[in-house]
Amino acid sequence: xxxxxxxxxxxxxxxxxxxxxxxxxxxxxxxxxxxxxxxxxxxxxxxxxxxxxxxxxxxxxxxxxxxxxxxxxxxxxxxxxxxxxxxxxxxxxxxxxxxxxxxxxxxxxxxxxxxxxxxxxxxxxxxxxxxxxxxxxxxxxxxxxxxxxxxxxxxxxxxxxxxxxxxxxxxxxxxx
Amino acid sequence: xxxxxxxxxxxxxxxxxxxxxxxxxxxxxxxxxxxxxxxxxxxxxxxxxxxxxxxxxxxxxxxxxxxxxxxxxxxxxxxxxxxxxxxxxxxxxxxxxxxxxxxxxxxxxxxxxxxxxxxxxxxxxxxxxxxxxxxxxxxxxxxxxxxxxxxxxxxxxxxxxxxxxxxxxxxxxxxxxxxxxxxxxxxxxxxxxxxxxxxxxxxxxxx
Numbered sequence: 602x603x604x605x606x607x608x609x610x611x612x613x614x615x616x617x618x619x620x621x622x623x624x625x626x627x628x629x630x631x632x633x634x635x636x637x638x639x640x641x642x643x644x645x646x647x648x649x650x651x652x653x654x655x656x657x658x659x660x661x662x663x664x665x666x667x668x669x670x671x672x673x674x675x676x677x678x679x680x681x682x683x684x685x686x687x688x689x690x691x692x693x694x695x696x697x698x699x700x701x702x703x704x705x706x707x708x709x710x711x712x713x714x715x716x717x718x719x720x721x722x723x724x725x726x727x728x729x730x731x732x733x734x735x736x737x738x739x740x741x742x743x744x745x746x747x748x749x750x751x752x753x754x755x756x757x758x759x760x761x762x763x764x765x766x767x768x769x770x771x772x773x774x775x776x777x
Numbered sequence: 778x779x780x781x782x783x784x785x786x787x788x789x790x791x792x793x794x795x796x797x798x799x800x801x802x803x804x805x806x807x808x809x810x811x812x813x814x815x816x817x818x819x820x821x822x823x824x825x826x827x828x829x830x831x832x833x834x835x836x837x838x839x840x841x842x843x844x845x846x847x848x849x850x851x852x853x854x855x856x857x858x859x860x861x862x863x864x865x866x867x868x869x870x871x872x873x874x875x876x877x878x879x880x881x882x883x884x885x886x887x888x889x890x891x892x893x894x895x896x897x898x899x900x901x902x903x904x905x906x907x908x909x910x911x912x913x914x915x916x917x918x919x920x921x922x923x924x925x926x927x928x929x930x931x932x933x934x935x936x937x938x939x940x941x942x943x944x945x946x947x948x949x950x951x952x953x954x955x956x957x958x959x960x961x962x963x964x965x966x967x968x969x970x971x972x973x974x975x976x977x978x979x980x981x982x983x984x
Contacts, residue, residue, distance in 0.1 A: 615963070618966055619933065622915070623934040625916060625919075626934060626935075629912055629916065630824075631821065632820045637817075641809075641812065641816050643849060644809050647850075653850065774850055776840070776879075
């Protein structure tokens with residue numbers, strides 16, 4: 602077995618020290634029970650009928666992407682960083698059905714404000730889901746496909762778009 | 778499998794392929810209990826990855842949650858159930874690194890400091906309220922180690938199976954060859970032993 606080469610090379614008491622570390626983390630830093638419970642409950646957030654819109658652009662992930670987007674007015678003295686820009690895309694090559702959801706994420710105090718739009722335009726209903734919130738939140742969309750969601754908790758979020766005559770589309774879970 | 782077998786299996790050894798495939802299949806089919814079991818089996822690993830990246834508790838909790846939601850969202854596209862553990866691990870690492878990047882960008886700092894941050898914690902993870910007395914020295918010594926050493930050791934001891942550290946798990950999560958972990962482990966443990974000795978010799982002021 603290849604493991605022999607790992608265990609043999611160490612100092613004689615390496616194994617004991619590793620075992621002590623194992624015990625220490627097991628006793629002193631286990632996953633918090635409430636956090637594990639929330640992960641279990643997230644099962645109810647499955648969105649079985651929805652197609653997945655993938656995150657195709659994230660200004661926080663782009664290298665050297667700072668300054669690519671226009672800076673917005675600085676509110677108060679907190680000097681918030683540039684808003685984060687997210688773009689989600691769903692495309693079905695068979696039907697050529699495509700949906701783009703662009704969202705700007707701003708920090709407002711400890712909450713977030715999401716400003717977004719859906720393209721192409723058309724009648725669409727939007728709802729947002731978060732594990733910290735039991736019910737999906739309905740969001741108003743104007744005729745141009747624009748929407749604003751205030752007072753969003755920081756944490757994972759997913760937005761579902763429901764359209765006439767097309768499958769619903771949900772954005773992939775994203776930490777905002 | 779008889780109950781006898783169940784009892785005699787060491788913890789961790791129950792991550793069997795057929796078993797996992799069944800659980801994943803049930804979870805996809807809508808079985809909440811199967812999902813609970815999956816979370817139960819991998820929660821310690823996922824938490825260890827969050828903490829190995831020295832995320833603050835709130836960020837660690839967010840990354841933990843985000844990881845499970847991503848897993849849930851992609852569960853039906855999982856082709857190899859026996860790679861579930863590795864897949865969860867890399868998903869979590871990916872999310873943890875993204876959270877660290879966002880944390881850096883959110884804090885306006887000088888360029889030099891920004892570069893330094895790569896090797897520096899965003900913030901010391903707060904010590905858990907109940908570090909048992911017998912662990913206190915080890916806890917302190919451990920947190921004097923370099924970030925890399927903390928990361929590697931934390932991942933290696935996630936599951937000690939038959940006294941053997943979890944090399945494959947750590948290597949997958951860190952994206953390094955398994956063979957590179959032995960030497961790193963040796964170096965890091967040597968340093969940890971030195972810090973422990975210093976602590977016992979009363980050189981507490983050195984920390």
